[in-house]
Amino acid sequence: MAQSGTLMGFVHRRRRGAELFLLVIALVVGIGAYAAVGIGVEGKVPADIVGYGGGLAALVIAAHVVVRLVAPYADPVLLPVVAALNGLGLAVIHRLDLAYEASGIKHDYAQQQLIWMTVGVVLFIGTLLLLRDHRVLQRFTYTSGLVAIGLLLLPMLPGIGRTINGARIWIHLGPFSFQPGEVAKVLLVVAFAGYLVLHRDALALAGRRVVFVDLPRGRDLGPILGMWLVSLGILVFQSDLGSSLLFFGLFLVTLYVATERPGWLVVGGLLFLAGATLAYRLVPHVGQRVDVWLHPFNYYDKNPGSFQPVEAQFGMGWGGLIGRGFGNGSPERVPYANSDFILSSIGEELGLTAVIAVILLYGLVVERALRAALISRDPFGKLLATGLAAIFTLQVFVVIGGVTGLIPLTGLTTPFLSYGGSSLVANWVIIALLIRISDQARRPVPDLSGEDDTDADLESTQVVRMT
């Protein structure tokens, strides 16, 4: 995999100063939002603004320092973007805590989320410190695959598995509850990338050609069929539409990128349609979701019905272009306003402007991840980054699309914004991996034109001489 960037002698700069500057802006967003919540809801800047702001700043600065030390060439945009999202999410969760408190039930979701963010940043730092080269992960292809499957099966175990809101995706261990699927998705990306790097040549062999598209050979359909069945299984046994969609989409994208065969997209698309039709017909939970999506206003008073998505739409419509302002809306009317439906809370109180800004921030994360994939020098890194970008995009699309009524509603968290430890921690690890891959990709090639290496890498030295 020769890279045009390095071939032309282009060397990425470290840009750590830019990252720090952007982080300051991100902190202004996070801490400013927290102050705005206090002013909007209680009429004064919260008393603990210094402690809160200090804590938030300490976390992101710690992350920055570690990046500066162990991944100096990493993409400078990723960390500030997720810091801003996380800060905004904390402020909105705090805003909802105040709303719940006003109606008589005291919650401290914001504090818990701050603790989870700390855990997330610690894992982020840990990942960067321990994992100095992402290619190491390739060794754990099958291990991560097995662990991921194990994690996905955990909620099915009696005793620790819990069904919450119809989906059996939770485990409870003592006081802790956790969604193992969130961790499993990171492991699955690793497993898919590792597996496909090894088997991509075989899977890329062309079979029958139908209308400009080379379909894969029948005998190679095994993996995708297996993945399809696993996804359907998640859907049927755990009633988790979102994760099912996420895993299959992820597999399809990595398969396509690994083999460069659009034929896989055709096969995958057909399988998706078949699965969707089957699920719609046979799984009552799914059929009902689709009906509610098609005619949300007919199911407002029903149970199960569309109260939640319709209230979310009312709220977002009520917010309009610039929103009602913190404290002037009623985002708490939407059930789970601080987790799955946090975007409707943002839409109601901060308006379309903030919703577009949030979507653009997500878009930036994905753009940066795909950029890292493009310039990465090793196929495993490319696949890993693309897979992480894909899972991030799909999750954002599925959850925001569901909340805004673009697609049927599925239960997924909004990365970095939603209240929920498992998701937040997993997403911080995803960002750590992306930072590691981008650091590897942007790092200048070791100076191979040195005295001793002329024989070892003849080609490189020749190119350098020519230019």
Added chain:
Amino acid sequence: MNKPIRTISMFCLLLFLALMINATYLQYYKASSLDKDPRNRRVIVAAYSRERGAILVGREPVAESLPKDDQYKFQRTYSQPLRYAPITGFFSYYNQTGVEQTQNAVLSGDDPDLFVTKLIDLLSNNPTKGGSVQLTINPKAQNAAYDGLKALGNNVQGAVVALEPSTGKILAMVSSPTFDPNKLASHDLSSVTDTYKSLNDDPAEPLLNRAIQTTLPPGSTFKLVTAAAAIESGNYTAADKVPGGPTYQLPLTSGPSGLIDNEGRDCGTDRIPFTQAMGNSCNTSFAALANEVGAEAMTKQAEAFGFNSHYLDDLRPQAISQFPTKMDAAETGQTGFGQFDVTATPLQMAMVAAGIANAGTVMKPYIVDEVQSPNYDVINKIQPEELSQAVTSTTASELTKLMVYTVDHGTAIPAAIPGIVVAGKTGTAQSGITNVPPYAWFVSFAPADDPKVAVAVMIQKADIPRDEIAGGVYGGPIAKAIMEAVIQ
């Protein structure tokens, strides 16, 4: 692998674009239709917590929002709840009626006419305030109407409407039984639900504005329309003689069921003066006249006064007063004295009187006189509109003569005001339902030479002996009191 990565990038871009387009659609283009959804509590709570404008009668607010130290900040308060409830309606957390409903945009401050004040409020970061609505109601007339109806007992069901003939302004509108809108405006939502349920289930229908929402046979007051059609035909003036006699056999009928009589009033034998026919409310004369002019002319005349049409925008819903468009000769004869399928609201009958009083021109009735900004600057003064030319001015003055005679020498004598020429007509309509007593009607206007007020009184049910129900006895004094209140 870079080519598929670029393809995937485009795909991701498309997904993000779709999200942004959909969010824009939802929060910008679809927002106003979402805000209009009756289930959207945010809009309701916001409207509910706003300083809503006042509904004014004269200089006095009959409905206003007073500051309250709770979640909704303001409490809608009705100073004379029972007296004005049919007009103001109520403003509850769940819905509104009456002027509260039809003028909601102004009262809540969302009306385009209030855009400038709203913009100033927005820029100066003040909460939006609603504009005020000035009603056409004359408080003295309203009091006279309410007190008059109330004097007939607590269980009276009826309505009174007074109009200014030259403009169509509603000077008084009372409906009984009534209700207390303060109870429905309460912030104690469960008590609001209970109150609403008990009001809604009450067989006396207190939430009904009988002045505009109840249509009943107008009985003899409809003879004014028949007389109008007869005079318009060119065959009669007030000085002419009309068919009379103690009985009238309806065409196409034989025997007692088609035989009309006059319940003992003197209607001569063959032809009698028009004044006597009107003054003694001769059914036989008007059945004959209706058949003389024919069904088509009767329909045309009734519709010229506003039957079969919608004309009231300020209160909803307005019941349509009915005059049948297809009928045979026997039925036409019955419509001549306001029976068969003829039904009218009290407002409709007041419009008949007002049309005659206003030289034949029926004005469109209205109750909102002015729209005012939150600072009580007049933003919109409503101009009177002509609804129709029901009869020529000559016909109108002939009809006035007949009505004046009826007050001076006929059944409408209880409405006579010393020193003022009053024109009036009584009515007692058969309900047509067993055990339901007849309905008493009374319409009048005064002064006859320069009419300032036209009144219609309808008593649907009252705790009075059945044989005493005659429009003149109970409706007359109420009409008189209202006319006096306006003139003096």
